Amino acid sequence: MHELSICSSIAKIVNRSANGRPVRTIHLQVGQLRQIVPETLVYCWGLVTADTVLDGSILEVDRIAAVVTCQSCGQIREVGAHPNFSCTGCGGTHVEVTSGEEFLITTLDLAEVQEHG
Template identity: 60%
Template sequence: MHELSLCGAIADIVTRHAEGRPVQTIHLRIGQLRQIVPDTLVYCWSLFTADTALAGSRIDVEHVPARLACRACGDRRELDAAPVFACPSCAGTDLEVVTGEEFLITSLDLTGA
């Protein structure tokens, strides 16, 4: 499962940064285009960390909507549901993804820190 392998990657990074300190909350920023279901990720995290030093830590997901910019006419808009491959304004196809591809750990809340 996609989310499960992500949990492994997150756990690696968090463990390295926590340096043995207990972790309360992991703040993530996830772009819409990543096609990650936050609820599934949170659920996988609780399973994945159950028997580890990260058991009981919580994932907090900040969802970033996808925004595209058209290089031809400068039109910028948020994607709602279906991906678009042409500019709705000028039908140009030279589109740039402005936001939506994020996958970042933005901060950690450490107990007693």
């Protein structure tokens, strides 16, 4: 299950960014074209972060719809659940994927901490 290795990578990045501060929520953008099931990712996050500093943090997955732009007629459309990459406007196949391949951590919500010293 590759979601496990993805979660390990995310945990590394989050740990580096948080720099020891407690993290409450991790916001993630995942494009539709990525072969990633958000529910599985959230489940694996729980496994990967158990008994670590990130234990109890929440992974918020923001699914980004796949969008293609036709290079012939300029039509922009969402691909939908059943990807078909030819243009519905002119029938052309010169379409470019302009959205849907995202995979990035957008923001981290840090828990309030009392400053010591």
